[in-house]
């Protein structure tokens with residue numbers, strides 16, 4: 001993720017990653033009270049573009065807010081800092097990781113001291129390009145009555161790590177998690193869509209991360225006249241679907257080969273998901289804007 005030349009933004013300054021120091025008595029390190037984001041920038045014909053920067057930083061600020069963490073930066077300031085950071089690291093196609101973490105405190109109320117680090121690095125498609133073999137995890141998504149499921153709190157990701165460890169140790173690529181009611185929720189780090197009889201379905205908000213890629217894909221469907229509905233479905237229903245895909249900033253749009261041992265019967269290349277994968281790529285590269293303007 002970094003080398004001797006990498007620069008990070010830490011508490012108001014651009015510093016070498018190898019020189020950056022954090023306090024090991026930080027409450028975030030001990031109890032997971034931190035908030036992060038995962039953002040991508042792309043090299044477009046108009047230069048480097050951070051995709052949906054405002055939306056990502058708005059979600060970061062929501063997380064900070066629900067955890068009662070003091071935080072003074074606006075979405076605009078954070079975006080400006082991030083562009084500068086990309087420039088200092090000589091990166092255009094990059095993955096950007098802002099992390100807000102609290103200071104020294106072993107108590108269980110939020111520390112009044114806040115730290116912000118922003119890191120970036122080159123990262124290929126997080127889940128690769130090949131169709132994924134997915135397994136349902138024995139772990140459920142966190143209960144919305146026990147945490148804020150739409151906030152990207154560091155501690156919530158223990159659930160993602162448990163489920164991914166579980167299914168990877170059994171030879172699968174990724175984990176699917178159900179919600180507390182037994183409905184399909186999402187992958188450990190991406191949202192899910194299924195295609196059935198020419199229509200797409202994705203679980204509604206409530207037990208899932210309100211993915212920015214998910215929202216972008218729903219919007220692309222509306223623009224392209226692809227029918228899509230936000231609706232709960234069960235694992236049994238998923239196992240009658242024609243095709244299926246995941247969406248996420250790091251993963252982008254990636255197709256599934258199978259869930260448990262059910263193989264999706266449709267040829268991926270003829271599915272809505274494959275079309276949306278191409279449309280999403282054009283959107284992040286700002287090629288669709290130009291098409292629309294022509």
Ligand code: PMP
Pocket residue numbers: 038186187188189190191208209210211212213214247248249250
């Ligand atoms: N679900 C979870 C649990 C995630 O961690 C992510 C990544 N933030 C997503 C879905 C996808 O969200 P986004 O499209 O905003 O990256």
